[in-house]
Amino acid sequence: MLVKVDSKDTETVINALIKHAHKLPRELYKSLTWDRGKELAEHKRFSLATDIDVYFCDPQHPWQRGSNENAKGLLRQYFPKGMDLSDVHQNKLNAVARSLNERPRKTLKFRTPAERFSQCVASIH
Numbered sequence: 001m002l003v004k005v006d007s008k009d010t011e012t013v014i015n016a017l018i019k020h021a022h023k024l025p026r027e028l029y030k031s032l033t034w035d036r037g038k039e040l041a042e043h044k045r046f047s048l049a050t051d052i053d054v055y056f057c058d059p060q061h062p063w064q065r066g067s068n069e070n071a072k073g074l075l076r077q078y079f080p081k082g083m084d085l086s087d088v089h090q091n092k093l094n095a096v097a098r099s100l101n102e103r104p105r106k107t108l109k110f111r112t113p114a115e116r117f118s119q120c121v122a123s124i125h
Contacts, residue, residue, distance in 0.1 A: 002075075002093035004085075013039040014046050021050045027124045028117075031055060033065050067107065074100055 001023070005016045021029060031053040034040045043054040057064035078096045079085060101114040108116050 002097045004088065004090045004093055008039050010039055010041045014042045017046055018049045021046075021052060025121055025124060026051070028120050033057060033068070035062070035065065070107075071100070074103070 001020055003016050003020055005012050017032075029050075029052060032046075033055045034043070034057070036056055036059055040046070040054065046052065047054055062069050075096070078099075079088070101117070102112050104110045104112050
């Protein structure tokens with residue numbers, strides 16, 4: 001999921017994460033690993049609202065969130081670093097997310113995230 005937020009302040013980011021966390025099956029979303037950005041300063045409020053544990057990687061250790069770093073690299077193909085995203089509409093973000101979720105990944109044995117997600121959802125129902 002890619003979600004447009006109006007600002008990077010803690011309250012805005014936490015509210016968006018809470019809203020979108022509730023869209024996923026609870027069994028598939030148990031933890032969130034974050035870098036040490038100030039936008040998740042209210043991580044306890046997020047955890048209380050969603051029952052999702054929040055973990056932080058160590059300073060200067062981005063490999064502790066390897067799949068996140070990979071996803072950021074893929075996103076840079078659509079949104080170069082430094083690009084002003086204020087005019088990017090949520091529909092565009094949805095299209096990019098769909099494209100990335102339909103792209104095979106080596107870490108998924110060349111299945112797509114969408115395929116893997118569907119398998120996981122099917123296994124819990």
